[in-house]
Amino acid sequence: MSSxxxxxxxxxxxxxxxxxxxxxxxxxxxxxGRCRFAGRFEAALYRVCGIRPAEEMSWLxxxxxxxxxxxxxxxxxxxxxxxxAELPLNPLALPDVRPDTAFNTAISFATNxxxxxxxxxxxxxHLSQMLALCVQNFLSAATGIVVAIALIRGFARxxxxxxxxxxxxxxxxxxYVLLPLAFVEAIFLNSQGVVQNFVGQHEVTTLQGxxxxxxxxxxxxxxxxxxxxxxxxxxxxxxxxAQRLAMGPLATQEAIxxxxxxxxxxxxxxxxxxxxxxxxxxxxxQMLSIFLIPAALCLTFGRMVGDxxxxxxxxxxxxxxxxxxAIAAMHFEAQANPLLTRLGVDPVGGNMEGKELRFGIADxxxxxxxxxxxxxxxxxxxxxxxxPLGGMILLIxxxxxxxxxxxxxxxxxxxxxxxxxxxxxxxLMIGRTPEYLGKKIxxxxxxxxxxxxxxxxxxxxxxxxxxxLLAAGRAGIGNPGAHGxxxxxxxxxxxxxxxxxxxAGLSANTPFYNLTLAAVMLFGRCGVIGPVLAIAGSLxxxxxxxxxxxxxxxxxxxxxxxxxxxxLLVGLLNYVPALALGPLAEHLLLRAAx
Amino acid sequence: xxxxLRPAISLFIGLSVLTGIAYPLAVAGIGRLLFAEETAGSLLxxxxxxxxxxxxxxxxxxPAYFWxxxxxxxxxxxxxxxxxxxxxxxxxxxxxEAVRQRIAALQAAHPGKLQRIPxxxxxxxxxxxxxxxxPQAAAxxxxxxxRQRRLPPxxxxxxxxxxxEGRQWGVFGEPRVNVLLLNIxxxxxx
Numbered sequence: 099m100s101s102x103x104x105x106x107x108x109x110x111x112x113x114x115x116x117x118x119x120x121x122x123x124x125x126x127x128x129x130x131g132r133c134r135f136a137g138r139f140e141a142a143l144y145r146v147c148g149i150r151p152a153e154e155m156s157w158l159x160x161x162x163x164x165x166x167x168x169x170x171x172x173x174x175x176x177x178x179x180x181x182x183a184e185l186p187l188n189p190l191a192l193p194d195v196r197p198d199t200a201f202n203t204a205i206s207f208a209t210n211x212x213x214x215x216x217x218x219x220x221x222x223x224h225l226s227q228m229l230a231l232c233v234q235n236f237l238s239a240a241t242g243i244v245v246a247i248a249l250i251r252g253f254a255r256x257x258x259x260x261x262x263x264x265x266x267x268x269x270x271x272x273x274y275v276l277l278p279l280a281f282v283e284a285i286f287l288n289s290q291g292v293v294q295n296f297v298g299q300h301e302v303t304t305l306q307g308x309x310x311x312x313x314x315x316x317x318x319x320x321x322x323x324x325x326x327x328x329x330x331x332x333x334x335x336x337x338x339x340a341q342r343l344a345m346g347p348l349a350t351q352e353a354i355x356x357x358x359x360x361x362x363x364x365x366x367x368x369x370x371x372x373x374x375x376x377x378x379x380x381x382x383x384q385m386l387s388i389f390l391i392p393a394a395l396c397l398t399f400g401r402m403v404g405d406x407x408x409x410x411x412x413x414x415x416x417x418x419x420x421x422x423x424a425i426a427a428m429h430f431e432a433q434a435n436p437l438l439t440r441l442g443v444d445p446v447g448g449n450m451e452g453k454e455l456r457f458g459i460a461d462x463x464x465x466x467x468x469x470x471x472x473x474x475x476x477x478x479x480x481x482x483x484x485x486p487l488g489g490m491i492l493l494i495x496x497x498x499x500x501x502x503x504x505x506x507x508x509x510x511x512x513x514x515x516x517x518x519x520x521x522x523x524x525x526l527m528i529g530r531t532p533e534y535l536g537k538k539i540x541x542x543x544x545x546x547x548x549x550x551x552x553x554x555x556x557x558x559x560x561x562x563x564x565x566x567l568l569a570a571g572r573a574g575i576g577n578p579g580a581h582g583x584x585x586x587x588x589x590x591x592x593x594x595x596x597x598x599x600x601x602a603g604l605s606a607n608t609p610f611y612n613l614t615l616a617a618v619m620l621f622g623r624c625g626v627i628g629p630v631l632a633i634a635g636s637l638x639x640x641x642x643x644x645x646x647x648x649x650x651x652x653x654x655x656x657x658x659x660x661x662x663x664x665x666l667l668v669g670l671l672n673y674v675p676a677l678a679l680g681p682l683a684e685h686l687l688l689r690a691a692x
Numbered sequence: 693x694x695x696x697l698r699p700a701i702s703l704f705i706g707l708s709v710l711t712g713i714a715y716p717l718a719v720a721g722i723g724r725l726l727f728a729e730e731t732a733g734s735l736l737x738x739x740x741x742x743x744x745x746x747x748x749x750x751x752x753x754x755p756a757y758f759w760x761x762x763x764x765x766x767x768x769x770x771x772x773x774x775x776x777x778x779x780x781x782x783x784x785x786x787x788x789e790a791v792r793q794r795i796a797a798l799q800a801a802h803p804g805k806l807q808r809i810p811x812x813x814x815x816x817x818x819x820x821x822x823x824x825x826x827p828q829a830a831a832x833x834x835x836x837x838x839r840q841r842r843l844p845p846x847x848x849x850x851x852x853x854x855x856x857e858g859r860q861w862g863v864f865g866e867p868r869v870n871v872l873l874l875n876i877x878x879x880x881x882x
Contacts, residue, residue, distance in 0.1 A: 102859070109863055147702035159696070166700040174708070220774050233712035237704075265699050272707060277715065288723035291747050294731040295720065299773055302735070304750045305743045305875055306757060342773040343745055345733055349723065350716040367775035370818035372747040373733070378865025434811070435782045438791050447811030447826070451787060452777040455761065455812050455824040458866035462818075479818045480777035483787075581781035603779035688783050 103428045103460035107421070110382070110464065114389055118413065121390065122397025128274040129247050129267065129398070136273050143269060154260035157635025160248055161628060163264035164241055168208050171237055175204040178230040179222070188223035189298025195221060202612035207231055209623035210238035210505055212355070212362030212475055212598035213615060215607040219344035219365050224296055227364055232351050236280075239358025239391075240271045242507030245627050246395055247271075249511045250402045252634030253535045256642050261634055275391075276358060283353035283387060291376035294349040299342040307339025348374055356387040359505040361475030361598045369465070369478040370454050378456055381478060385465050388474045392416075392503040395510045403535055407653035412513055415661040419502045423491055424467045430488035431463040436692040449488070452480030463488065466599075470495035473505030475598025482577070482585065482601040486688055489584060489601070490681035493591055498669035499554060500595045508596065511630045513665075515547045517652065518633075520664040524650050534652060536642035543636060546629040553625045554594045555672040557618045561590035562676065570610035576603025580687065584680035589615060594622040738876060748772050749823040750872050755801060756840035757878070758825070758833050758852075760871040761812055762794060765820035778816040791815065802836055824868035827856050843881065851877055 127133045134140065144151050155163065179195035182188055195203070199215050206213040207230070216222065222231070244267040251261050288294055348364045352374050355361060365371040375381055393413060400409020431453075434445035448459040457465070462479035469476050470492045481492055495502070501512035518532075518539055525532030525539070532539040565571030565586045575582035585604040592599055593615040600606070606615065651657060723731040734746040744750055749760045751770040764778035765771035780787040794814040799806055810829040830852045838845040855874045858867050 105863060143703070143706055147706060148698045149703065163696050163700065166696050167704060170701055170704040174704070217774060217776070228716050229708065229712040232716060233708045236711040237707060265703055269703065269707070272711065277711065281715065281719065284719045285722060285726070288719070288727045288731050291730045291734050293733050294716075294723045295733070297733075300733055300735070300742075302742050302744050305738070305872060305879070306750065306752050306754050308738075308741065308743055309754070309879075341744060341748070341750060341770065343733055343748055344773045344775075347716045347720060349731070350719045354711075365775050365819075367777070367819035367821070370777070371775050372745075372749075372819060372821055372823060376734075376747050378860040382864050435787075437782070437788050438811070438814075441788065441792050442795055442806075442809055443791065443811050443814060444808035444828075445811075446808075449782065450811045451780065451782070451815040452818050453815075454818050454822050455826060455868050456822075456865050461865055477818070480779055482779040482781060483777065485782055576779055577781035577784045579783060581783060584781075601779070602777075603781070684781070684783055691783070 099425060099429050099432060100460060103432070103464075106460050106464060107424055107428075110385060111417070114386060114393060117390065118393035119397050121394035122409065123401055125271075125275055125394055125398040126401040128270050130402070133274050140269060140273065144265070147265070149265045151263060151266045153263055155263055156259055157248070157261055157631045157638075160261050160264045161631045164245070164627070165624075167264070167268070168237070168241060171208040171234055172204045175207055175230040175234055176200050178226050179203060182223045182226045185223065185225050187225035187228070187296065189296070190223070192221065192223050195226075198609045198612040199607055202616045205616040205619050206598065207234035207360070207362060208238055209596050209619045210242055210358070210360060210473070210508065211593060211596040211619045211623070212360045213593055213600065213619065214362050214598070215612055217366035218363060219346075224346050227351060228347060231362060232354065235351070235354040235358050235360040235362070236272055236276055237268075239276060239354070239360065239506045240268045242505050243271050243391070243395070244268055244507065245630055246507035246510040249514055249630055249634040250399050252637035253537060254403050255638045256640070258638040261631070261638060276354065279357050280350070280353040283357065283383070284349040286383065287349040287352060287380060290380045291373070292349040292352060292380065293345050293373050294347055295345055296347065297345045299344050301340060301342050303339055304341050345373065352384075353387070355476060356384050356474065357391060359388060359392065359472050359474040361469065363476060369476045370480070375478055378461060381457055381461050381465060384476070384478075385468050388468050388472045388476070389503050391506045392472055392509040395507065399510060405653065408535065411653045411657055412510070412517070412661070414658045415665070416502045416513065418658065418662050419498070419665065420467070420471060423471065423495055424464055427467045427488055427491040428460050428463040430485050430491065431459045433485055435485070436688065440692070449483070449485050452483030454478065466492055467495060470597060470599055471498075471500070472503045473500040473508060473595060473597050475592065477599050480602060481588070481599060482603040486581075486681045486685035490677055492599070493584070493588060493677065493681065494670065494673070496591045496595045496597045497558070497673045498665055499551065500597060501665060505596060508626070512626070515550055515630070516665050516668070517661055518543060518547045519551065519668065520657070520661045521650060521652065523664060524660060528648075528650070530648055533643065533649060536645065537637050537640050538643070543633050546633045550626045550629040551668060554622055557594035557622055558587070558590045559672070559676060561594065561614060561618050562587045565590070565614065568610070570608065574605040574608060574611055576605060580680055580683040584684065587676055587680050590618060593618040596623055736872070736876065743876070744872055746870070746873065747823055748821050752871065752875065755836055757875045758830060758837060758871050759813075760825055761822050762790075762814065762816045763820040763822075764816035770821055772821055775819045775821055777818045777820060802832065805835065806832060823870050823872060825871055827852070827867055827869055830856070830869045830874070837878070841878070847881075848878070851881070
């Protein structure tokens with residue numbers, strides 16, 4: 099790994115960790131109603147919507163409210179796409195989106211997955227991007243966060259029957275956290291060159307095109323050298339003089355795409371597109387904003403349960419696993435493709451296929467690690483062209499269950515499920531009833547946690563198996579051999595864990611993939627949120643016991659080790675055989691071909 | 693459940709208007725005020741005509757211009773209306789074949805000059821619109837461009853050096869040369 103890569107990782111952690119605490123405490127203040135700078139607007143909104151802010155909800159009512167709210171999200175995203183030809187702000191006169199694609203996109207954005215079966219700039223009108231997708235970027239992120247807050251309240255409250263008011267929680271997290279952060283980031287992105295306008299496409303005549311007809315004023319002096327450029331064969335003679343630059347309201351979408359761990363880009367090339375991520379500095383800020391809220395929520399948790407060390411412990415476990423995986427990804431991507439080296443390519447440059455030069459190896463591999471760990475799924479490089487082992491790290495990032503930072507809210511509640519598992523395992527070893535934060539972990543909580551933890555691998559491996567067996571599934575494969583299997587495994591891993599990134603060589607915009615992946619995304623989201631809220635309800639009803647001499651301390655290095663080991667074991671063991679068939683086999687073949 | 697219906701739908705509509713209409717419009721307004729050029733696409737104007745964007749690469753084939761990276765956008769290279777990469781896996785024979793052809797073309801254009809080929813000059817970028825090449829990739833084209841334009845190689849080298857950016861703030865990203873800006877500067881030479 100280059101010294102640049104080490105420095106980058108160090109600077110990243112040095113900026114992330116100090117910002118996490120103030121933001122985490124701010125979020126705690128917001129959720130406990132102590133931050134009300136838009137109090138009048140809030141009150142008016144509640145009045146219009148018929149919301150009684152003081153009314154508390156049971157876990158079941160809280161879950162029903164979120165389900166209903168997100169159901170309207172799905173319907174609205176579907177409807178806007180299906181009607182976009184008739185709606186305004188469609189400068190390219192794009193047609194309505196196909197039903198299966200629109201359905202997949204609706205589920206995808208409502209579940210905070212943001213898997214994209216379509217290419218943004220050539221499929222969606224500006225109105226669809228704003229009113230359907232940008233809105234869901236906020237609402238699905240808010241949903242994730244309030245579920246985590248409800249679970250925290252389950253730990254913090256005693257003998258309580260309620261978890262808070264879902265409407266108030268959703269409103270406050272958007273008004274006081276997501277919207278202000280996104281606003282500031284969008285303006286910053288503007289300053290670096292991220293576009294924000296309502297033009298459809300801006301057509302220009304290229305520099306070389308504007309010279310054709312009046313050649314470079316060099317006349318016959320130019321020597322007759324073989325002037326075939328690297329890919330002249332693929333160049334049609336016509337059409338090279340005009341370039342149509344796709345534009346739109348990108349900055350607002352990109353900002354919340356990263357802050358809300360959504361990841362669905364305005365453009366097909368996502369954060370690799372120069373209009374979405376124009377400079378190495380925007381790239382750094384984008385990486386930060388992906389981890390910012392998930393990291394802060396650990397400290398929100400610490401603050402709300404009355405012991406910040408509990409939050410730092412979770413953050414340390416996440417940070418430890420992140421650093422290991424980031425180093426691995428940056429190391430593997432710095433390796434040249436041996437097949438290209440044999441053709442005469444300088445191996446110093448590393449694996450540059452599918453990467454942008456301004457980001458190079460380190461800034462691309464670090465972004466990819468962050469985005470796959472955080473259930474974000476934005477990409478600034480094409481994951482499909484990563485080295486076999488580099489790509490495997492990205493698969494592992496997601497297969498850990500999106501709990502290492504993870505999605506906003508979903509990362510924290512996922513990690514708390516693993517904490518419950520960890521105290522249970524420790525409890526078995528020392529023969530005591532497990533406790534976490536003074537709450538006895540009993541059969542009901544273990545049942546529910548197990549369902550949530552086992553469901554995702556089941557969806558991933560089951561879905562992959564079905565797709566590999568069916569012709570409709572195999573038809574989408576874009577690369578031959580073991581890599582083709584990896585593409586399918588990646589798609590189901592990404593969907594079930596609500597990540598949304600892809601090995602994009604897979605042609606997934608087919609009815610088969612649109613419907614199966616939509617189902618997997620939906621179960622992957624609801625199948626975890628349901629049990630989490632049920633656990634929150636049952637924990638809230640319990641008493642908080644004082645820690646005794648035999649209580650396992652859940653803060654400090656010992657628990658960091660126990661928790662990260664639990665995450666790695668449970669996450670990895672499920673997937674080892676599948677990884678052997680895909681990226682590991684491919685790695686061995688690449689070495690053999692060398 | 694029915695008592696949840698009205699809050700659900702009205703809050704959904706309220707928050708949609710706030711985040712889906714008010715937020716993008718407000719940023720567009722402020723962005724235009726503060727960063728008019730950037731929000732409009734960082735367009736470049738030469739002879740009062742816009743010839744492209746500072747941020748978006750273009751397809752150069754003329755030997756008198758510096759060439760950028762290969763682009764895998766589907767309809768034609770550097771199609772800024774449909775961005776994307778090749779998505780070829782490392783073991784895919786199509787990748788090796790494409791790189792082999794690009795190397796052959798480069799060697800034909802620079803006979804006997806290329807020992808080790810900079811990887812960015814023969815691999816497709818992620819967006820297909822990468823505006824940059826590495827300083828090494830620019831250096832190996834200097835002699836060709838200078839010969840075509842009947843300029844002293846030192847003058848072209850100096851121009852490349854002037855258009856080479858280091859890491860941003862010394863920490864972020866990679867050293868790079870913006871091909872379109874360099875070529876515009878070449879055309880502007882007396």
